Amino acid sequence: MLETRDPETPPERLRELAVDTVRPVRLWTARNPNTPPDALALLVIDQDGHVRWNAILNPGVPTDALHPAAELEARMYGDASFSFGERVAHHPNVSDELRAELIEARTCRRPRGCPKPWFYGNFSEAVVLPQLLRSRPTLSAAAAAISWGAPKARSST
CATH class of the missing domain: 1.25.40 (Serine Threonine Protein Phosphatase 5, Tetratricopeptide repeat)
Structure with a gap:
């Protein structure tokens, strides 16, 4: 074996x-x-x-x-x-x-x-996240991903 x-x-x-x-x-x-x-x-x-x-x-x-x-x-x-x-x-x-x-x-x-x-059709991450970031310039990429529904990234602390 x-x-x-x-x-x-x-x-x-x-x-x-x-x-x-x-x-x-x-x-x-x-x-x-x-x-x-x-x-x-x-x-x-x-x-x-x-x-x-x-x-x-x-x-x-x-x-x-x-x-x-x-x-x-x-x-x-x-x-x-x-x-x-x-x-x-x-x-x-x-x-x-x-x-x-x-x-x-x-x-x-x-x-x-x-x-x-x-x-997601037209609502893929490649489309939605850049749109979120452009519409809300103070939003971080991680926050945009979370607001869109992507899982939260693990923190290193």
Whole structure:
């Protein structure tokens, strides 16, 4: 099982480990940063929820594997669980179409936290914040972001 955790494990071996019958082997393979996209595509729809969860946390899951993963989770749990779908909505490889679908289905509890500003149409951060700053010259950039609804930045104190 140590090879599943080793980032030096070759992709060919990680592909073999992704279909192993032992759950912890698949789980740790899902977490390995060098697991190839085709193996992650299998792991993100694994029959075991813990394996799926660890796979969805891997930024290497390919875009075309995210929709089947979200559909599987919706079929299995319906509205009872949002955390997996929310992870899909916030995955770095999610398509704009799937993100929109998940937000519309209210899977994402934090639509303003979605990494791409398409959700706001003309009201993206790139448009709104400069307008706020121009209209209120005494307003700091952080205050403008907060008044617009962006999360507060953590203070260093």
